[in-house]
Amino acid sequence: MPEVLFVDDEPFVLDAYRRMLRNSIFRCHTLAKSQDVLAYLQQHNIDIVVADQQMPHLSGIALLETLQDKYPNIKRVLISGNLNLVQQAPGTLLDTVLEKPCSQATLIANLELLVNTA
Numbered sequence: 001m002p003e004v005l006f007v008d009d010e011p012f013v014l015d016a017y018r019r020m021l022r023n024s025i026f027r028c029h030t031l032a033k034s035q036d037v038l039a040y041l042q043q044h045n046i047d048i049v050v051a052d053q054q055m056p057h058l059s060g061i062a063l064l065e066t067l068q069d070k071y072p073n074i075k076r077v078l079i080s081g082n083l084n085l086v087q088q089a090p091g092t093l094l095d096t097v098l099e100k101p102c103s104q105a106t107l108i109a110n111l112e113l114l115v116n117t118a
Contacts, residue, residue, distance in 0.1 A: 001025060001026065001027045002025065002026050002027070002047045002048065002111070002115045003026075003027050003029060003044070003045060003046045003047050003048070004021065004026045004027065004028055004029065004046070004047065004048045004049075004050060004111060005029040005030070005031065005037070005040070005041075005044075005046045005048070005049045005050070006028065006029070006030045006031070006050045006051075007030075007031050007032075007033075007034050007037055007049065007050070007051040007052060007055070007060070007063065008030075008032065008051075008052040008055070008079075009032055009033070009034075009052065009055045009056060010032075010052075011032060013052070013100075014030040014032065016101075017030065017050075017107075018030065020104040020107055020108070021107075021108070024108055025112075025115075026108075026111055029044065029046065033057070034051065034055045034056075034057055034058040034059075034060070034063045035057050035058055037049070037051075037063060037067075038066070038070065041067075041070075041071060041074070046074055047074065047075060047114075047115065048074065048075040048076075048077060048095075048111060048114055048115075049063075049064065049067060049074055049075070049076055049077065050077040050078075050079055050098075051063050051064055051076075051077070051078060051079070052079055052080070052100065053078055053079065053080035053081075053082075054080065054081070060078050060079070060080065061078060064076040064078055064094060068093055075095045075114045076093070076094050076095050077094070077095060077096050077097070077098060077110070077111075077114070078094050078096075078097045078098070079097075079098045079099070079100045079102065080097070080098075080099065080100055081099070081100040081101075095114055096110050096113075096114065098110060
């Protein structure tokens with residue numbers, strides 16, 4: 001079962017992701033603080049990280065750039081309510097970018113694509 005970690009500072013959004021992945025092939029993990037992700041990954045085997053762009057302390061893109069270096073095998077997904085504001089550093093490799101909010105069908109389809117291209 002593919003393990004997906006959602007990182008978002010809004011608890012109701014994390015609850016929505018849990019509901020969206022219920023009865024899917026994915027096991028859902030959630031964190032509300034981007035600065036806790038690295039410690040979490042040391043203790044859990046995660047296949048995909050979905051990070052919200054706009055979070056306190058560490059933006060989604062900054063988090064995913066760090067993961068690119070430390071955990072290159074983890075698929076990286078950025079989700080943002082305003083894709084026009086997403087500034088990606090040269091050389092950053094995101095596996096996909098989603099607009100927030102996204103539907104359950106869109107989310108699951110994109111996650112399935114990532115798992116099938118692993």
